[in-house]
Amino acid sequence: MEIILKNINKAGYSSSIKSYLKEGGYQALEKALNMSSEDIIKEIKKSKLVGRGGAAFPTGLKWEFAYKAKEHPKYVVCNADEGEPGTFKDRIILENDPHLLLEAMIICALTIGAKTGYIYIRGEYFKPHEVLKGAIEEAKKNNFLGKNILGSNFSFTINLYRGAGAYVCGEETALLDSLEGKKGQSRVKPPFPTFVGFENKPTVLNNVETFANIPQILANGGDWFSKIGSPRSPGTKLYCLSGDVNKPGVYELPTDITLKEIIEKYGLGVKGKLKAVLPGGVSSNLLTNKELNVTMDYPSVQEAGSMLGSGAVVVINDRHCIVDLAKRCAEFFDYESCGKCTPCREGTKRVREILVGITRGCGEFSDLELLGELQEVLYDTSRCGLGQAALNAVKSAIDKFPMEFKKHILNKKCGVNICPMREVNG
Ligand SMILES: Cc1cc2nc3c(=O)[nH]c(=O)nc-3n(C[C@H](O)[C@H](O)[C@H](O)COP(=O)(O)O)c2cc1C
Incomplete structure:
Protein backbone atom coordinates (compact mmCIF):
# COMPACT_ATOMS: atom_id res chain seq x y z
CA MET A 1 0.00 0.00 0.00
CA GLU A 2 1.61 3.22 -1.12
CA ILE A 3 0.28 6.74 -0.74
CA ILE A 4 3.40 8.86 -0.64
CA LEU A 5 5.74 6.83 -2.82
CA LYS A 6 2.98 5.77 -5.21
CA ASN A 7 4.35 7.87 -8.10
CA ILE A 8 8.02 7.56 -7.26
CA ASN A 9 7.98 3.79 -7.46
CA LYS A 10 6.44 3.77 -10.96
CA ALA A 11 8.82 2.93 -13.79
CA GLY A 12 9.81 5.96 -15.83
CA TYR A 13 8.45 8.48 -13.29
CA SER A 14 10.46 11.71 -13.08
CA SER A 15 10.25 14.79 -10.90
CA SER A 16 8.81 16.84 -13.79
CA ILE A 17 5.36 18.38 -13.78
CA LYS A 18 4.60 16.34 -16.89
CA SER A 19 5.06 13.10 -14.96
CA TYR A 20 3.05 14.43 -12.03
CA LEU A 21 0.13 15.54 -14.21
CA LYS A 22 0.13 12.18 -16.00
CA GLU A 23 -0.45 10.46 -12.63
CA GLY A 24 -3.40 12.72 -11.81
CA GLY A 25 -1.35 15.41 -10.09
CA TYR A 26 -3.00 18.74 -9.20
CA GLN A 27 -6.47 17.18 -9.49
CA ALA A 28 -6.83 17.35 -5.72
CA LEU A 29 -6.13 21.09 -5.94
CA GLU A 30 -8.83 21.45 -8.60
CA LYS A 31 -11.20 19.61 -6.30
CA ALA A 32 -10.19 21.77 -3.34
CA LEU A 33 -10.87 24.94 -5.33
CA ASN A 34 -14.51 23.85 -5.45
CA MET A 35 -14.69 23.03 -1.75
CA SER A 36 -15.10 25.26 1.29
CA SER A 37 -12.29 25.53 3.83
CA GLU A 38 -14.57 23.88 6.38
CA ASP A 39 -15.10 20.87 4.11
CA ILE A 40 -11.38 20.47 3.40
CA ILE A 41 -10.63 20.58 7.13
CA LYS A 42 -13.45 18.11 7.77
CA GLU A 43 -11.86 15.58 5.39
CA ILE A 44 -8.42 15.97 6.96
CA LYS A 45 -9.86 15.58 10.43
CA LYS A 46 -11.78 12.48 9.32
CA SER A 47 -8.53 11.00 8.00
CA LYS A 48 -7.02 11.18 11.51
CA LEU A 49 -3.70 12.17 9.94
CA VAL A 50 -1.14 13.26 12.55
CA GLY A 51 2.11 15.11 11.91
CA ARG A 52 5.00 12.99 10.66
CA GLY A 53 7.72 15.37 11.87
CA GLY A 54 7.83 13.89 15.36
CA ALA A 55 5.20 15.44 17.61
CA ALA A 56 2.23 13.59 16.02
CA PHE A 57 -0.14 16.54 16.36
CA PRO A 58 -3.47 16.12 14.48
CA THR A 59 -3.06 17.88 11.13
CA GLY A 60 -6.75 18.75 10.62
CA LEU A 61 -6.86 20.50 13.97
CA LYS A 62 -3.70 22.45 13.19
CA TRP A 63 -5.19 23.70 9.92
CA GLU A 64 -8.45 24.53 11.65
CA PHE A 65 -6.70 26.65 14.29
CA ALA A 66 -4.89 28.65 11.62
CA TYR A 67 -8.03 28.95 9.49
CA LYS A 68 -10.03 30.29 12.43
CA ALA A 69 -7.29 32.68 13.59
CA LYS A 70 -8.39 36.26 13.07
CA GLU A 71 -5.04 37.84 12.23
CA HIS A 72 -3.68 38.28 8.69
CA PRO A 73 -1.53 37.67 6.72
CA LYS A 74 -1.28 33.93 7.31
CA TYR A 75 1.57 31.68 6.25
CA VAL A 76 2.24 28.09 5.23
CA VAL A 77 5.66 26.72 6.14
CA CYS A 78 7.06 23.34 5.25
CA ASN A 79 9.62 21.83 7.57
CA ALA A 80 12.14 20.16 5.25
CA ASP A 81 15.04 20.44 7.70
CA GLU A 82 15.21 16.67 8.25
CA GLY A 83 17.86 16.81 10.95
CA GLU A 84 17.17 13.83 13.20
CA PRO A 85 20.10 11.43 12.81
CA GLY A 86 18.78 8.36 11.01
CA THR A 87 16.03 10.22 9.15
CA PHE A 88 16.24 10.40 5.36
CA LYS A 89 12.65 10.10 4.18
CA ASP A 90 11.68 13.69 3.29
CA ARG A 91 14.59 13.82 0.92
CA ILE A 92 13.02 11.05 -1.21
CA ILE A 93 9.88 13.16 -1.68
CA LEU A 94 11.72 16.44 -2.25
CA GLU A 95 14.04 14.93 -4.80
CA ASN A 96 11.63 12.71 -6.69
CA ASP A 97 8.11 14.07 -6.33
CA PRO A 98 8.39 17.80 -5.53
CA HIS A 99 4.98 18.65 -7.00
CA LEU A 100 3.31 16.39 -4.43
CA LEU A 101 4.60 18.73 -1.73
CA LEU A 102 3.81 21.89 -3.70
CA GLU A 103 0.23 20.76 -4.37
CA ALA A 104 -0.32 20.05 -0.67
CA MET A 105 1.08 23.43 0.39
CA ILE A 106 -1.14 25.19 -2.17
CA ILE A 107 -4.19 23.33 -0.80
CA CYS A 108 -3.19 24.34 2.73
CA ALA A 109 -2.84 27.99 1.71
CA LEU A 110 -6.23 27.89 0.00
CA THR A 111 -7.76 26.36 3.14
CA ILE A 112 -6.39 28.78 5.72
CA GLY A 113 -6.27 31.89 3.52
CA ALA A 114 -2.50 32.32 3.10
CA LYS A 115 -0.80 34.09 0.21
CA THR A 116 2.80 33.21 1.00
CA GLY A 117 4.54 29.95 1.77
CA TYR A 118 8.09 28.91 2.66
CA ILE A 119 9.96 25.66 2.40
CA TYR A 120 12.74 25.57 4.99
CA ILE A 121 15.14 23.04 3.52
CA ARG A 122 18.15 21.40 5.12
CA GLY A 123 21.29 23.20 3.92
CA GLU A 124 23.03 19.99 2.90
CA TYR A 125 20.18 19.02 0.58
CA PHE A 126 21.73 20.46 -2.59
CA LYS A 127 19.97 18.26 -5.13
CA PRO A 128 16.50 18.46 -3.53
CA HIS A 129 16.94 22.24 -3.42
CA GLU A 130 17.66 22.37 -7.16
CA VAL A 131 14.75 20.03 -7.92
CA LEU A 132 12.36 22.14 -5.85
CA LYS A 133 13.55 25.35 -7.49
CA GLY A 134 12.76 23.86 -10.90
CA ALA A 135 9.40 22.52 -9.71
CA ILE A 136 8.32 25.92 -8.36
CA GLU A 137 9.10 27.48 -11.76
CA GLU A 138 7.12 24.73 -13.53
CA ALA A 139 4.17 25.23 -11.19
CA LYS A 140 4.25 28.98 -11.84
CA LYS A 141 4.30 28.45 -15.61
CA ASN A 142 1.30 26.16 -15.34
CA ASN A 143 -0.62 28.61 -13.13
CA PHE A 144 -0.63 26.32 -10.07
CA LEU A 145 1.36 29.03 -8.29
CA GLY A 146 1.22 32.79 -8.69
CA LYS A 147 -1.74 35.06 -9.28
CA ASN A 148 -5.31 33.81 -9.77
CA ILE A 149 -4.47 30.12 -9.60
CA LEU A 150 -6.41 28.15 -12.24
CA GLY A 151 -8.60 31.18 -12.93
CA SER A 152 -9.73 31.55 -9.29
CA ASN A 153 -9.43 34.51 -6.91
CA PHE A 154 -6.75 32.67 -5.01
CA SER A 155 -3.06 33.66 -5.33
CA PHE A 156 -0.10 32.01 -3.62
CA THR A 157 3.69 31.98 -3.91
CA ILE A 158 6.26 29.62 -2.39
CA ASN A 159 9.79 30.65 -1.41
CA LEU A 160 12.72 28.39 -0.69
CA TYR A 161 14.93 29.02 2.33
CA ARG A 162 18.05 27.01 3.09
CA GLY A 163 19.02 26.11 6.64
CA ALA A 164 22.62 26.20 7.80
CA GLY A 165 22.99 22.85 9.51
CA ALA A 166 21.63 23.29 13.03
CA TYR A 167 19.57 20.39 14.38
CA VAL A 168 17.55 22.74 16.58
CA CYS A 169 16.30 24.61 13.50
CA GLY A 170 14.08 21.60 12.78
CA GLU A 171 12.18 22.50 15.96
CA GLU A 172 9.29 24.56 14.68
CA THR A 173 9.80 27.79 16.62
CA ALA A 174 13.58 27.81 16.13
CA LEU A 175 12.88 27.24 12.43
CA LEU A 176 10.58 30.27 12.37
CA ASP A 177 13.18 32.48 14.06
CA SER A 178 15.79 31.28 11.58
CA LEU A 179 13.37 31.94 8.70
CA GLU A 180 12.92 35.48 10.00
CA GLY A 181 16.67 35.97 9.75
CA LYS A 182 17.36 35.61 13.47
CA LYS A 183 19.57 33.15 15.31
CA GLY A 184 17.78 29.78 15.25
CA GLN A 185 16.70 29.32 18.86
CA SER A 186 13.41 28.00 20.16
CA ARG A 187 10.62 30.20 21.46
CA VAL A 188 8.53 29.57 24.55
CA LYS A 189 5.33 27.66 23.75
CA PRO A 190 2.45 28.51 24.00
CA PRO A 191 1.67 30.50 21.94
CA PHE A 192 1.91 27.91 19.17
CA PRO A 193 2.78 28.82 15.58
CA THR A 194 -0.81 28.28 14.41
CA PHE A 195 -1.63 31.51 16.28
CA VAL A 196 1.73 33.27 16.59
CA GLY A 197 4.03 31.91 13.91
CA PHE A 198 6.10 33.43 11.12
CA GLU A 199 6.42 37.19 11.73
CA ASN A 200 4.06 36.53 14.69
CA LYS A 201 1.18 35.72 12.34
CA PRO A 202 -0.94 32.54 12.14
CA THR A 203 1.12 29.84 10.45
CA VAL A 204 0.61 26.21 9.52
CA LEU A 205 3.94 24.47 9.82
CA ASN A 206 4.01 20.86 8.68
CA ASN A 207 6.59 18.26 7.87
CA VAL A 208 7.19 17.21 4.23
CA GLU A 209 5.73 13.73 4.74
CA THR A 210 2.65 15.13 6.49
CA PHE A 211 1.96 17.42 3.53
CA ALA A 212 2.58 14.58 1.07
CA ASN A 213 -0.51 12.75 2.38
CA ILE A 214 -2.90 15.63 1.70
CA PRO A 215 -3.56 15.30 -2.07
CA GLN A 216 -4.52 11.63 -1.66
CA ILE A 217 -6.72 12.38 1.35
CA LEU A 218 -8.62 14.98 -0.63
CA ALA A 219 -8.80 12.82 -3.73
CA ASN A 220 -10.07 9.70 -1.92
CA GLY A 221 -11.68 11.16 1.20
CA GLY A 222 -10.73 11.15 4.88
CA ASP A 223 -12.66 7.92 5.56
CA TRP A 224 -10.56 6.05 3.01
CA PHE A 225 -7.34 7.16 4.72
CA SER A 226 -8.61 6.42 8.23
CA LYS A 227 -9.08 2.75 7.32
CA ILE A 228 -5.45 2.23 6.31
CA GLY A 229 -3.01 0.83 8.85
CA SER A 230 -3.53 1.05 12.59
CA PRO A 231 -6.91 2.54 13.62
CA ARG A 232 -5.10 4.34 16.46
CA SER A 233 -2.95 6.37 14.08
CA PRO A 234 -3.93 5.55 10.51
CA GLY A 235 -2.19 5.81 7.19
CA THR A 236 1.19 4.72 6.04
CA LYS A 237 4.52 5.87 7.43
CA LEU A 238 7.90 6.26 5.82
CA TYR A 239 10.17 4.21 8.07
CA CYS A 240 13.88 4.96 7.66
CA LEU A 241 15.63 1.73 8.45
CA SER A 242 19.36 1.98 9.16
CA GLY A 243 22.14 0.50 11.25
CA ASP A 244 22.88 -3.20 11.47
CA VAL A 245 20.30 -4.58 9.05
CA ASN A 246 20.90 -6.37 5.80
CA LYS A 247 18.75 -4.06 3.68
CA PRO A 248 18.57 -0.52 5.00
CA GLY A 249 16.33 1.98 3.23
CA VAL A 250 13.11 3.97 3.29
CA TYR A 251 10.01 1.78 3.43
CA GLU A 252 6.47 3.09 3.15
CA LEU A 253 4.32 0.73 5.20
CA PRO A 254 0.90 0.82 6.87
CA THR A 255 1.12 1.88 10.50
CA ASP A 256 -0.13 -1.49 11.79
CA ILE A 257 3.21 -3.06 10.88
CA THR A 258 5.33 -4.33 13.78
CA LEU A 259 8.93 -3.40 14.47
CA LYS A 260 9.86 -7.04 13.99
CA GLU A 261 8.28 -7.16 10.54
CA ILE A 262 10.08 -3.97 9.45
CA ILE A 263 13.43 -5.41 10.51
CA GLU A 264 12.94 -8.97 9.34
CA LYS A 265 10.69 -8.73 6.29
CA TYR A 266 11.90 -5.44 4.83
CA GLY A 267 15.35 -5.05 6.34
CA LEU A 268 16.01 -8.76 5.70
CA GLY A 269 17.11 -9.31 9.27
CA VAL A 270 19.79 -8.09 11.64
CA LYS A 271 23.48 -8.33 10.78
CA GLY A 272 24.62 -10.38 13.76
CA LYS A 273 22.60 -10.51 16.98
CA LEU A 274 20.10 -7.81 17.87
CA LYS A 275 20.94 -5.77 20.92
CA ALA A 276 18.67 -2.73 20.76
CA VAL A 277 16.66 -0.48 18.47
CA LEU A 278 16.10 3.25 18.48
CA PRO A 279 12.63 3.44 16.88
CA GLY A 280 12.64 7.23 16.50
CA GLY A 281 16.28 8.21 16.16
CA VAL A 282 18.61 9.47 18.88
CA SER A 283 15.78 11.35 20.60
CA SER A 284 13.97 8.12 21.41
CA ASN A 285 14.34 5.49 24.13
CA LEU A 286 15.99 2.21 23.30
CA LEU A 287 13.80 -0.82 22.72
CA THR A 288 15.05 -4.38 22.97
CA ASN A 289 14.07 -7.89 21.86
CA LYS A 290 11.23 -7.81 24.38
CA GLU A 291 9.46 -5.00 22.55
CA LEU A 292 9.97 -6.21 18.99
CA ASN A 293 6.29 -6.96 18.50
CA VAL A 294 5.30 -3.36 19.09
CA THR A 295 2.97 -1.90 16.44
CA MET A 296 4.73 0.99 14.79
CA ASP A 297 2.06 3.62 15.28
CA TYR A 298 2.50 6.65 17.52
CA PRO A 299 0.51 5.56 20.62
CA SER A 300 1.78 1.96 20.61
CA VAL A 301 5.46 2.94 20.47
CA GLN A 302 4.81 5.38 23.30
CA GLU A 303 3.14 2.67 25.37
CA ALA A 304 6.19 0.48 24.77
CA GLY A 305 8.24 3.20 26.46
CA SER A 306 9.70 5.04 23.50
CA MET A 307 8.56 7.30 20.68
CA LEU A 308 8.17 6.92 16.94
CA GLY A 309 9.28 10.50 16.19
CA SER A 310 10.02 10.88 12.53
CA GLY A 311 10.41 7.10 12.05
CA ALA A 312 14.19 6.74 12.16
CA VAL A 313 14.54 3.07 13.05
CA VAL A 314 18.18 2.51 13.98
CA VAL A 315 19.11 -1.14 14.59
CA ILE A 316 22.05 -1.89 16.89
CA ASN A 317 23.73 -5.29 17.08
CA ASP A 318 25.74 -6.87 19.89
CA ARG A 319 29.08 -5.69 18.51
CA HIS A 320 28.26 -2.21 19.86
CA CYS A 321 28.86 -0.98 23.37
C1 LIG B 1 15.13 19.35 18.21
C2 LIG B 1 14.00 19.11 17.26
C3 LIG B 1 14.25 18.89 15.92
C4 LIG B 1 13.21 18.70 15.04
N1 LIG B 1 13.51 18.48 13.72
C5 LIG B 1 12.50 18.33 12.84
C6 LIG B 1 12.78 18.17 11.45
O1 LIG B 1 13.94 18.13 11.02
N2 LIG B 1 11.73 18.04 10.61
C7 LIG B 1 10.41 18.09 11.05
O2 LIG B 1 9.49 18.01 10.25
N3 LIG B 1 10.13 18.24 12.36
C8 LIG B 1 11.12 18.37 13.25
N4 LIG B 1 10.82 18.56 14.57
C9 LIG B 1 9.40 18.65 14.96
C10 LIG B 1 8.87 20.08 14.72
O3 LIG B 1 9.12 20.87 15.87
C11 LIG B 1 7.36 20.09 14.46
O4 LIG B 1 6.70 19.36 15.46
C12 LIG B 1 6.95 19.53 13.11
O5 LIG B 1 7.71 20.06 12.05
C13 LIG B 1 5.49 19.87 12.87
O6 LIG B 1 5.03 19.30 11.67
P1 LIG B 1 4.05 18.05 11.67
O7 LIG B 1 2.87 18.40 12.53
O8 LIG B 1 3.67 17.89 10.24
O9 LIG B 1 4.81 16.89 12.20
C14 LIG B 1 11.86 18.73 15.49
C15 LIG B 1 11.61 18.93 16.85
C16 LIG B 1 12.65 19.10 17.73
C17 LIG B 1 12.34 19.31 19.17
Missing part, protein backbone atom coordinates in the same frame (compact mmCIF):
# COMPACT_ATOMS: atom_id res chain seq x y z
CA ILE A 322 25.73 0.57 24.87
CA VAL A 323 27.78 2.93 27.05
CA ASP A 324 29.62 4.16 23.97
CA LEU A 325 26.29 4.60 22.19
CA ALA A 326 24.91 6.62 25.11
CA LYS A 327 28.08 8.74 25.09
CA ARG A 328 27.74 9.42 21.37
CA CYS A 329 24.10 10.46 21.77
CA ALA A 330 25.15 12.77 24.59
CA GLU A 331 27.89 14.30 22.43
CA PHE A 332 25.35 15.00 19.72
CA PHE A 333 22.95 16.82 22.05
CA ASP A 334 25.73 18.79 23.71
CA TYR A 335 26.98 19.92 20.30
CA GLU A 336 23.50 20.77 19.01
CA SER A 337 22.08 22.49 22.10
CA CYS A 338 21.33 26.06 21.01
CA GLY A 339 22.39 27.42 24.39
CA LYS A 340 19.37 29.59 24.99
CA CYS A 341 18.05 27.82 28.09
CA THR A 342 20.32 26.94 30.99
CA PRO A 343 19.15 23.37 31.73
CA CYS A 344 19.83 22.21 28.19
CA ARG A 345 23.02 24.22 27.67
CA GLU A 346 24.65 23.17 30.94
CA GLY A 347 22.88 19.83 31.37
CA THR A 348 23.87 18.32 28.01
CA LYS A 349 27.48 19.34 28.65
CA ARG A 350 27.49 17.69 32.07
CA VAL A 351 25.91 14.51 30.67
CA ARG A 352 28.59 14.28 28.01
CA GLU A 353 31.36 14.79 30.59
CA ILE A 354 29.95 12.06 32.82
CA LEU A 355 29.63 9.56 29.98
CA VAL A 356 33.06 10.35 28.58
CA GLY A 357 34.36 9.70 32.11
CA ILE A 358 32.64 6.31 32.32
CA THR A 359 33.97 5.24 28.91
CA ARG A 360 37.48 6.20 30.06
CA GLY A 361 37.34 4.09 33.17
CA CYS A 362 36.88 6.83 35.72
CA GLY A 363 33.15 6.54 36.33
CA GLU A 364 31.46 6.14 39.69
CA PHE A 365 28.15 4.54 40.62
CA SER A 366 26.83 7.91 41.78
CA ASP A 367 27.18 9.05 38.13
CA LEU A 368 24.26 6.84 37.18
CA GLU A 369 22.07 8.45 39.83
CA LEU A 370 23.16 11.88 38.66
CA LEU A 371 22.30 11.02 35.05
CA GLY A 372 18.83 9.96 36.23
CA GLU A 373 18.39 13.29 38.01
CA LEU A 374 19.65 15.24 35.01
CA GLN A 375 17.17 13.40 32.81
CA GLU A 376 14.30 14.54 35.01
CA VAL A 377 15.54 18.12 35.21
CA LEU A 378 16.12 18.46 31.47
CA TYR A 379 12.78 16.87 30.68
CA ASP A 380 10.91 19.16 33.07
CA THR A 381 12.69 22.43 32.50
CA SER A 382 14.18 22.59 29.01
CA ARG A 383 12.59 25.10 26.72
CA CYS A 384 12.10 22.80 23.73
CA GLY A 385 12.07 19.19 22.64
CA LEU A 386 15.83 19.11 22.08
CA GLY A 387 16.64 19.33 25.78
CA GLN A 388 13.53 17.43 26.84
CA ALA A 389 14.53 14.39 24.74
CA ALA A 390 18.30 14.71 25.12
CA LEU A 391 18.57 11.95 27.71
CA ASN A 392 15.98 9.51 26.41
CA ALA A 393 18.53 7.22 24.80
CA VAL A 394 20.98 7.59 27.72
CA LYS A 395 18.44 6.88 30.46
CA SER A 396 16.95 3.91 28.63
CA ALA A 397 20.45 2.55 28.05
CA ILE A 398 21.11 2.65 31.81
CA ASP A 399 17.72 1.12 32.62
CA LYS A 400 17.93 -1.67 30.06
CA PHE A 401 21.64 -2.48 30.15
CA PRO A 402 22.66 -1.83 33.79
CA MET A 403 25.30 -4.55 33.73
CA GLU A 404 27.22 -2.87 30.90
CA PHE A 405 27.44 0.35 32.90
CA LYS A 406 28.41 -1.57 36.02
CA LYS A 407 31.21 -3.38 34.16
CA HIS A 408 32.60 -0.06 32.91
CA ILE A 409 32.45 1.48 36.38
CA LEU A 410 33.43 -1.46 38.60
CA ASN A 411 35.70 -3.59 36.40
CA LYS A 412 36.87 -0.75 34.15
CA LYS A 413 36.10 -3.01 31.19
CA CYS A 414 34.24 -2.51 27.95
CA GLY A 415 32.78 -5.86 26.86
CA VAL A 416 33.43 -5.21 23.17
CA ASN A 417 36.66 -3.20 23.51
CA ILE A 418 35.26 -0.02 22.02
CA CYS A 419 35.63 2.34 24.97
CA PRO A 420 39.21 3.57 25.45
CA MET A 421 39.40 3.11 29.26
CA ARG A 422 42.52 5.25 29.04
CA GLU A 423 42.62 6.59 32.61
CA VAL A 424 42.96 3.11 34.05
CA ASN A 425 44.70 1.05 31.38
CA GLY A 426 47.13 3.72 30.22
